[in-house]
Amino acid sequence: MHREDPNFDQLRRLLKLKRHEQPPPRYFNDFSTQVVARLQAAQAASAYQSWWQRLWAGLELRPVVPVALGTALCGLLVVGAVYTDKATVPQELLQLSSEDSSKLAGNDANPLLPAVAQADFGFASAATSTNPVPASGSLFDLIQPGGNVPPVRAAHPLFR
Amino acid sequence: MSEPAPDHETEPAPARPVIRAATAPDPNEEQSLVRRSQQGDLAAYDELVRRYQERVYATIYHMTSNHEDANDLAQETFIKAFQAIKTFKGGSSFFTWVYRIAVNKTINFLKQRKNRTHMSLNDLDFNAEHDPDLVALVSDKTPRREVSLAELQEKLNAAMQKLSESHRLVVTLHDVQGLPHDEIAEIMGCNIGTVRSRLFYARQQLQAHLSDYLK
Incomplete structure (x- = not known):
């Protein structure tokens, strides 16, 4: 609790000077009239406002509403991002798609497909899998020692 | 400007009697004016403005030391008060509620103006x-x-x-x-x-x- 300093008495007397400051004569005679006139003009103008302008004016009076909406929207985005990141394809489906692709590459070679694509480098599983990394590991593990690449099978009739 | 009410908490008893306002606002009458204003009655709101215009203007003027700024801010205070009057639930007096609007508007204005002070002082009576x-x-x-x-x-x-x-x-x-x-x-x-x-x-x-x- 601050004690009243006796020197503040003089300061308080000086501050009383501000009570004697007055606006121009008859200033308040028209003040309320001007306020009401402005309100009436605003009401007349709002009659021509579009629905979104009226909505915006309403939101300006209640800022808590757009803040709450924005927070909820951000929360939904965060939840969606987290949920999407955690989503994975089941392993059984990956293996099944890998087997099907191998069969297509080995027996019923599509003559239009380059042979490299048809070779069993394990890319089939990569091509059909949602996981970009082959199940067998690095892509370079599949290349034969010496850098040999299996020859291209010229299966297309044009190359016979 | 009417003589303000004395602060009995810290100030000693005044040497001369304080002249209070001749007509103290009737709370019931004020509630009626507020209710009618909330229903859009501008005549009722005009009466509310007349009751508090001097004190609201004075507060803003003493904060800004500029008559023109005080005039603009005081008008905007009452305009905003009318637009938001439906949110007034009566938890405080209408006077306090309007004062709060005036104070917030003035402080926001002063912060935007920062240190660019331009005094336009009223004359002394x-x-x-x-x-x-x-x-x-x-x-x-x-x-x-x-x-x-x-x-x-x-x-x-x-x-x-x-x-x-x-x-x-x-x-x-x-x-x-x-x-x-x-x-x-x-x-x-x-x-x-x-x-x-x-x-x-x-x-x-x-x-x-x-x-x-x-x-």
Whole structure:
């Protein structure tokens, strides 16, 4: 609790000077009239406002509403991002798609497909899998020692 | 400007009786005016504006030391109050509720203006040079007291502008307009201890700035 300093008495007397400051004569005679006139003009103008302008004016009076909406929207985005990141394809489906692709590459070679694509480098599983990394590991593990690449099978009739 | 109500908490008993307002606002009548205003009755709202226009204007003027800015902000205060009047639930008095709008608007305006202060002071009324408290502060050797009062007015306003908005506000509401601490706390949205602390600090600052004029 601050004690009243006796020197503040003089300061308080000086501050009383501000009570004697007055606006121009008859200033308040028209003040309320001007306020009401402005309100009436605003009401007349709002009659021509579009629905979104009226909505915006309403939101300006209640800022808590757009803040709450924005927070909820951000929360939904965060939840969606987290949920999407955690989503994975089941392993059984990956293996099944890998087997099907191998069969297509080995027996019923599509003559239009380059042979490299048809070779069993394990890319089939990569091509059909949602996981970009082959199940067998690095892509370079599949290349034969010496850098040999299996020859291209010229299966297309044009190359016979 | 009507004589403000005395603060019985800290000030000693006044030497002369304080003249209260001739017609104290009837709470029931005010509730009726507020209710009608909430239903869009501009005539009722006009009456509410007339009741509080002087005090709202005065608060803003003492904060800004600029008549033109005070005029604009006071009008905008009442306009915003009408637009938001449906949100007034009666938890505080209508006077306090409007004051809070005025204070927030003024502080936002001052923060945007930052340090670009431009004073446009109102004239002192005729009673100023006959106020015994003010006469005592003016040197007896000055041939024309009204000139010294004008200089005092300018120095006082300049010193007020050096205070932060919150300190200036508490001095305005308490020492100039005579509001009690609890009402100031409600207007400013803080506790009474904070009001007392800010008031003490603000008075110290003003005293330092005005030491040449305080004998």
